[in-house]
Amino acid sequence: MSASEKLPTAAAGLGITAGERRTLLASVIIFIAAGFVPLIFGGYVLQVMISIVMYAAFATSWLLFSGPTNYIALSTAAFFGIGMYVTAGGIDLVPYPVLIIASGIAGAAMAAIVGLATLRVSGVYFVIFSLGLAELIRQFMTWGQHVFGTMSGLYVTIDRSEPMYYWQLLLLTAVIYLVGWWIGRSRLGFALRIIGNDEVVAVHCGINTARAKLVLFIISSTFASIIGAVVAPRWGYVEPGVAFNPYLSFQVVIMALLGGTHRLWGPILGVIPFVLLWELISIEFPSQTTLLLGVCFLLIVYVIPNGFTGLVEDAWHRRAAYGGAAPGAAARRLDPLRGPLRNLVQRVKNRNA
Amino acid sequence: MDIVIIGLLLGGTYALMAIGLQLQYGVARIMNLANGELLIAGAFGAFWLYAGTKVSPLLALLFVVPLAFALNWAIYRVLILPLVRRAKSQGKLEVDSILATFGLSFIFIGIMVAFFGAQYTDYAYLSEPIFIFGERYGLNRVVAFLASALLCAALYVWLHKTRTGLALRAVSVNPSAAGLVSINVARASALAFALGGAVTAAGGVLLSMYLTFDASYGVVFTLKALIIVILGGVGDIRGTIIAAFILGLAETAVATVIDPGLTLAAAYVLFMVVLLVRPEGLFGRRTA
Numbered sequence: 001m002s003a004s005e006k007l008p009t010a011a012a013g014l015g016i017t018a019g020e021r022r023t024l025l026a027s028v029i030i031f032i033a034a035g036f037v038p039l040i041f042g043g044y045v046l047q048v049m050i051s052i053v054m055y056a057a058f059a060t061s062w063l064l065f066s067g068p069t070n071y072i073a074l075s076t077a078a079f080f081g082i083g084m085y086v087t088a089g090g091i092d093l094v095p096y097p098v099l100i101i102a103s104g105i106a107g108a109a110m111a112a113i114v115g116l117a118t119l120r121v122s123g124v125y126f127v128i129f130s131l132g133l134a135e136l137i138r139q140f141m142t143w144g145q146h147v148f149g150t151m152s153g154l155y156v157t158i159d160r161s162e163p164m165y166y167w168q169l170l171l172l173t174a175v176i177y178l179v180g181w182w183i184g185r186s187r188l189g190f191a192l193r194i195i196g197n198d199e200v201v202a203v204h205c206g207i208n209t210a211r212a213k214l215v216l217f218i219i220s221s222t223f224a225s226i227i228g229a230v231v232a233p234r235w236g237y238v239e240p241g242v243a244f245n246p247y248l249s250f251q252v253v254i255m256a257l258l259g260g261t262h263r264l265w266g267p268i269l270g271v272i273p274f275v276l277l278w279e280l281i282s283i284e285f286p287s288q289t290t291l292l293l294g295v296c297f298l299l300i301v302y303v304i305p306n307g308f309t310g311l312v313e314d315a316w317h318r319r320a321a322y323g324g325a326a327p328g329a330a331a332r333r334l335d336p337l338r339g340p341l342r343n344l345v346q347r348v349k350n351r352n353a
Numbered sequence: 354m355d356i357v358i359i360g361l362l363l364g365g366t367y368a369l370m371a372i373g374l375q376l377q378y379g380v381a382r383i384m385n386l387a388n389g390e391l392l393i394a395g396a397f398g399a400f401w402l403y404a405g406t407k408v409s410p411l412l413a414l415l416f417v418v419p420l421a422f423a424l425n426w427a428i429y430r431v432l433i434l435p436l437v438r439r440a441k442s443q444g445k446l447e448v449d450s451i452l453a454t455f456g457l458s459f460i461f462i463g464i465m466v467a468f469f470g471a472q473y474t475d476y477a478y479l480s481e482p483i484f485i486f487g488e489r490y491g492l493n494r495v496v497a498f499l500a501s502a503l504l505c506a507a508l509y510v511w512l513h514k515t516r517t518g519l520a521l522r523a524v525s526v527n528p529s530a531a532g533l534v535s536i537n538v539a540r541a542s543a544l545a546f547a548l549g550g551a552v553t554a555a556g557g558v559l560l561s562m563y564l565t566f567d568a569s570y571g572v573v574f575t576l577k578a579l580i581i582v583i584l585g586g587v588g589d590i591r592g593t594i595i596a597a598f599i600l601g602l603a604e605t606a607v608a609t610v611i612d613p614g615l616t617l618a619a620a621y622v623l624f625m626v627v628l629l630v631r632p633e634g635l636f637g638r639r640t641a
Binding site: 070072074117118121123124125127128129131132135136139140142143146147246250253257287288289290291292293294295296297298301302305 | 618
């Protein structure tokens with residue numbers, strides 16, 4: 001965001017500004033610090049930490065596509081399940097690392113098919129399609145196992161310790177974060193922000209909107225499948241009802257929304273409180289989880305529509321405005337696109353009128 | 354022949370639930386992802402009355418439909434209207450309402466699980482055979498179809514012959530222009546949303562006469578209703594009815610020939626074809 005106004009001072013080859021370098025450095029320190037957790041904690045705390053890191057990976061990869069474009073993808077569970085099944089199906093045939101890559105490829109292929117069919121038309125159709133995708137694949141899997149096999153589930157048996165899962169997921173989160181950061185400052189990310197603001201304008205700017213959306217959806221879904229492959233051995237037993245559990249898609253969306261979808265680090269802020277809250281709810285009210293999940297969701301949509309990052313930024317803007325700067329100056333500084341974009345919108349509207 | 358008749362009977366009942374969503378999405382412009390849960394709630398209502406007091410599901414309609422109407426009216430006033438007021442653009446409203454109704458669907462499921470449990474539910478009403486062209490069919494299917502056809506016809510006439518119906522259709526075509534000719538768009542939208550919910554719940558009551566359901570099965574019906582609406586074209590009742598028959602036939606064919614577990618796949622294949630060939634639906638208007 002800030003690349004266009006600050007002069008590149010360091011790492012000129014990559015065009016990384018001083019501010020960006022600070023962010024990167026801070027992120028690296030946080031990730032390394034997080035890496036020490038399994039050395040200090042074990043047992044229940046580590047279990048909760050593993051779910052936090054797993055959901056952070058899910059929510060951040062979800063955000064890669066749905067954040068800038070405002071297309072709500074409800075298909076996380078479908079891609080996660082694909083990753084699990086690829087791993088479970090091939091575990092006796094090929095080495096595990098190959099399966100992780102294969103899961104990514106399978107997820108990407110599925111995302112390409114779904115994206116090609118739905119992303120060329122309006123966003124609503126995409127939401128609907130993604131809503132039922134997990135259920136659709138689940139039906140196919142159940143049917144396939146019914147026709148070709150006898151077992152209803154598959155076993156994944158490789159030996160991994162809990163800290164190992166934690167580190168794998170942490171590394172994956174770091175990769176997703178890095179990819180997201182890189183996309184954010186690339187032409188693709190710029191194009192996506194324009195699409196999210198106004199798709200008609202994006203088309204008029206000469207952006208191939210369908211292709212940009214498709215590429216991002218594939219990247220985002222590939223990561224969800226890879227998470228499936230990483231987590232599969234921890235679950236040990238894979239069956240359609242578990243692998244394609246629609247609640248997963250829902251939880252990922254709710255966490256990302258809670259954190260805020262306008263910043264790459266938003267979901268992480270949402271994941272930590274929500275996973276803790278969820279642990280509490282599933283212990284205290286095990287039979288009302290669905291109801292409470294819905295209530296949490298509505299609260300977020302109505303009370304903090306922009307998430308925690310939105311709250312933080314609002315407070316920041318108010319303070320900036322209070323401190324002598326002209327009102328709105330902070331907002332303008334944050335979004336250099338705003339002026340030209342608004343002119344363009346106006347011009348397009350005039351032409352259409 | 355079997356497939357055709359069962360498919361048509363199923364399609365007739367689907368038409369009712371899809372018209373419900375059509376009213377909510379086509380007129381009130383709210384993509385209601387909790388639609389299927391409402392249908393299941395209607396089904397549970399009928400089950401509860403039948404199992405408890407042996408009230409016929411057809412009579413249960415008299416109880417369920419006004420209740421669903423009131424409930425949806427309240428949902429629109431309390432939950433949706435603030436979003437409509439808050440939204441800066443149609444796109445933003447769409448995202449917000451999708452999220453809100455998605456959350457709502459989980460609340461519905463939670464409440465239904467609390468009251469009725471998570472197990473599969475069905476009841477035997479009129480499960481005696483009736484012979485059509487020498488083949489036997491469940492009498493409950495035929496009765497459900499007839500009731501649904503009657504309601505669809507009544508709705509169609511109401512929408513096309515009354516002033517209120519005309520107002521709803523006007524809002525469906527263009528909300529801002531409808532406002533200019535002194536139609537109270539907010540009221541019409543609330544009415545359409547409430548009516549749509551009531552019609553969907555009625556569809557649930559009728560479907561419960563011969564289908565097995567559980568609390569979390571609503572999402573499948575939401576999808577089917579959405580696919581029917583898109584296939585028929587948003588804002589077109591005729592299209593919706595025809596699309597419902599197409600889906601009923603396709604599903605029955607897949608269930609009979611391949612596997613009963615793949616009915617959703619049939620719906621998705623139809624959806625894919627529509628998206629690729631004619632995204633505006635059979636009778637829809639192409640918008641730029």
